Amino acid sequence: MSVKTTNQHMIKEIPLIKRFPFPFQKDSYRYSNNARPLESGKLADITPEYFEEIDKKRQILLNHHERAFQSLEHSIDGQWEVLEFLIDELAIIYPEYFSVIKNGHEWTFENKLLDEKHTFTFGDLSTLPYEPLDFIGRHVQEDLIFMGQRDGDLYMDAGQLCFPANWSIAFDIGMTYTEFHSPVPVFFDSGLAKKVLNFLLRIEAGKPWTRLNWTLTVEPILDTFPENFDEWGPKKEKVTSENAGQLVHLRVEDQRLFRMPRSNGILFSIHTHLISLDELKKNEDWLKRFFRVLKDLPDYMAEYKGFSLYKGEIIRYLEKSLTD
Amino acid sequence: MMARTLEVIVEQITHETAAIKSFKLVSADRSPLPRFSGGSHITTYLQTETGLIERHYSLTSDPDNTGYYRIAVRRNEDSNGGSIYWHDHVKEGDKISISYPKNYFPLSFQAKRHLFFAAGIGITPFLSMAKELKKKKAPFEIHYAAPSKELCAFYRHLSTFFSEETHFYFSKENKKMSTKLMENQPIGTHVYFCGPEAMIKGFADAAKVIGYSEKSIHFELFTPPKSGPMQPFRVKLNKSNKVIEVPEGKSLLDTLLQLHIDVPYSCKIGGCGSCQLHVLKGEIDHRDFFLTEMEKKESNVILTCVSRAKSGSLVLDL
Numbered sequence: 001m002s003v004k005t006t007n008q009h010m011i012k013e014i015p016l017i018k019r020f021p022f023p024f025q026k027d028s029y030r031y032s033n034n035a036r037p038l039e040s041g042k043l044a045d046i047t048p049e050y051f052e053e054i055d056k057k058r059q060i061l062l063n064h065h066e067r068a069f070q071s072l073e074h075s076i077d078g079q080w081e082v083l084e085f086l087i088d089e090l091a092i093i094y095p096e097y098f099s100v101i102k103n104g105h106e107w108t109f110e111n112k113l114l115d116e117k118h119t120f121t122f123g124d125l126s127t128l129p130y131e132p133l134d135f136i137g138r139h140v141q142e143d144l145i146f147m148g149q150r151d152g153d154l155y156m157d158a159g160q161l162c163f164p165a166n167w168s169i170a171f172d173i174g175m176t177y178t179e180f181h182s183p184v185p186v187f188f189d190s191g192l193a194k195k196v197l198n199f200l201l202r203i204e205a206g207k208p209w210t211r212l213n214w215t216l217t218v219e220p221i222l223d224t225f226p227e228n229f230d231e232w233g234p235k236k237e238k239v240t241s242e243n244a245g246q247l248v249h250l251r252v253e254d255q256r257l258f259r260m261p262r263s264n265g266i267l268f269s270i271h272t273h274l275i276s277l278d279e280l281k282k283n284e285d286w287l288k289r290f291f292r293v294l295k296d297l298p299d300y301m302a303e304y305k306g307f308s309l310y311k312g313e314i315i316r317y318l319e320k321s322l323t324d
Numbered sequence: 325m326m327a328r329t330l331e332v333i334v335e336q337i338t339h340e341t342a343a344i345k346s347f348k349l350v351s352a353d354r355s356p357l358p359r360f361s362g363g364s365h366i367t368t369y370l371q372t373e374t375g376l377i378e379r380h381y382s383l384t385s386d387p388d389n390t391g392y393y394r395i396a397v398r399r400n401e402d403s404n405g406g407s408i409y410w411h412d413h414v415k416e417g418d419k420i421s422i423s424y425p426k427n428y429f430p431l432s433f434q435a436k437r438h439l440f441f442a443a444g445i446g447i448t449p450f451l452s453m454a455k456e457l458k459k460k461k462a463p464f465e466i467h468y469a470a471p472s473k474e475l476c477a478f479y480r481h482l483s484t485f486f487s488e489e490t491h492f493y494f495s496k497e498n499k500k501m502s503t504k505l506m507e508n509q510p511i512g513t514h515v516y517f518c519g520p521e522a523m524i525k526g527f528a529d530a531a532k533v534i535g536y537s538e539k540s541i542h543f544e545l546f547t548p549p550k551s552g553p554m555q556p557f558r559v560k561l562n563k564s565n566k567v568i569e570v571p572e573g574k575s576l577l578d579t580l581l582q583l584h585i586d587v588p589y590s591c592k593i594g595g596c597g598s599c600q601l602h603v604l605k606g607e608i609d610h611r612d613f614f615l616t617e618m619e620k621k622e623s624n625v626i627l628t629c630v631s632r633a634k635s636g637s638l639v640l641d642l
Binding site for chain 2: 041074081148149150151152198201202204205206207259261262263264
């Protein structure tokens, strides 16, 4: 099963280097609550990779459903709220790509990019092929995580996660925010995790937030689950200062946070972008800054982000590129 | 960045009692309004001749009703003008800006049973909570004190839709809403209070004595707590090295905002925690109802809207 791609011409082609969300504001990077108000107010970005990524998502969900989608029973109302939020947004922001017709509780949602039309009864699970979050996540490039806010804490209540940077929704489901962040070094022990939790608990509807997170991935692989580490992990050993330009990719997560006022939960979206270092070279300022950030990066961060093995090779590659 | 607002039209004004009016608000462009969770409120922004008035009112309509919101406002002669403006100047057809729904008074998820205690206009947040619980078929009781049936807002509404769950206590009939109602309740019962500060304090203290844990006690205030004189004090901003004098009678938050220092805030009555700032040095006189006893003891954060320095000065991480 693969998605229809004949409508690729409907999405404007813009070179990756012109639209890549470069994450570094300074020559140094440390953990901080770097969230800032999301000026656009919207969740979904449609990029030229739409067809390829939706196809990939749906294949993962078909072949490894439990790996990429998890939910707890009490998240269903929250999931319907997420579906409503996204359908309304898509129809308003991208009328050329999506539409919705609401006849009371009978809704018809159309995805014009994929030539798909679904009619269902809002609130009635039996009228959808999948749970609401699992359904709507198959129409956007973003991964979608729903955190329930209950009794003063946030819980991982549901999530569709196809492109994780080495974390597992199947492992994290049901955990509190503090529990699922406990592996992050320094962030957790320094008290920053608690500060960020306090910030998240007070996010208001109508005032969404955004932050960029980053890591490195060898080869342009979006689905780096812990569950398939054997497929992508060993590739790290191949990196040399000669091939780093083609193999190593800067991986940036455009993360956004929205309060869902009905359930009082938080919707967390992640849009993952990959760019090879050879491609990044087209913007020399970015390459220079990335070089300085890497030189300054503490070992515990390279270790946690999973590239300490080939950090030296990248630095040699960058040194060479910048002196050429 | 200020949060986005919703534009609404006052479609209908209803006299609930002699002192309480309710306002039905519909979206100005007729698009659906956001759903909300039980206990939510909105901030209303009224443009008046003397400036912008920001007030918070509980939403009393059904949480799933995207067609309109309803709020109820009691005319309060002692207020700073918000309720009087709503009563005397707002007309049907007027356009008003409101915030998205916010909830600082959510239902507990782990509670097995919910007991609500309301005095007067304090009934308002419980109306949407009751609707939500009824849909989920979760057990709850409403205990509601008012002067008389005539002065009891939403009497008919409650008697019609929640007759089983609601108990009225009219002082003119010499009926008193006693804290004893909280005794001998099954494990997993949570208690919620809304009304004047003295009523909330009385019930919260009694609940603690009865043995309710801090996590099982919930309340919402409508006005800032009265907790002593607002003495002047000094704050030092660590990052910018500025020194600021907070004058007598004025809050730290208002002082910072007036100096165009962009700090977060929302409820302004020490209830939501939005204005929390980190304190590096100094003794804090905590006057909020948000931080836990533990957090107050740790003494490294301050809610700038109500709390002050105990003596001398504070150093803020700003």
